[in-house]
Amino acid sequence: xxxxxxxxISTGNGICEIQDxxxxxxxxxxxxxxxxxxxxxxxxxxxxxxxxxxxxxRPVLTAEEALASRDPKRLIGIIKTLYLRKKERTDAGKKNxxxxxxxxxxxxxxxxxxxxxVLGEDKRNxxxxxxxxxxxxxxxS
Numbered sequence: 001x002x003x004x005x006x007x008x009i010s011t012g013n014g015i016c017e018i019q020d021x022x023x024x025x026x027x028x029x030x031x032x033x034x035x036x037x038x039x040x041x042x043x044x045x046x047x048x049x050x051x052x053x054x055x056x057x058r059p060v061l062t063a064e065e066a067l068a069s070r071d072p073k074r075l076i077g078i079i080k081t082l083y084l085r086k087k088e089r090t091d092a093g094k095k096n097x098x099x100x101x102x103x104x105x106x107x108x109x110x111x112x113x114x115x116x117x118v119l120g121e122d123k124r125n126x127x128x129x130x131x132x133x134x135x136x137x138x139x140x141s
Contacts, residue, residue: 008057015039078107
């Protein structure tokens with residue numbers, strides 16, 4: 001069972017924090033509910049019955065799990081999130097955290113290694129290739 005304070009992905013609500021686990025009597029029978037608060041809408045409240053929660057929510061992946069999966073989409077997600085977080089911190093006059101730097105480097109290294117292999121390129125050229133593709137994407141033939 002999930003616990004208060006856990007972060008989950010909710011169908012239709014995105015990332016949410018479990019704010020509480022309540023027993024409520026909504027249909028004549030007491031039942032446990034997760035009270036979720038979407039990160040994107042902190043004033044919203046979502047109630048999910050605990051007994052059917054597995055079909056509607058799942059725990060958010062940790063950085064370790066995403067890195068261990070070696071899934072390129074997850075790696076790109078980590079890289080993008082950490083890049084944007086670093087930009088926000090830099091714009092606010094703050095330094096990036098050592099943990100964020102570490103995970104960014106790990107995700108980037110894994111992704112670049114796979115892309116280098118697939119493209120038959122030197123790993124050191126992958127960042128340049130990605131930037132070139134983003135700035136001048138080729139159209140499919």
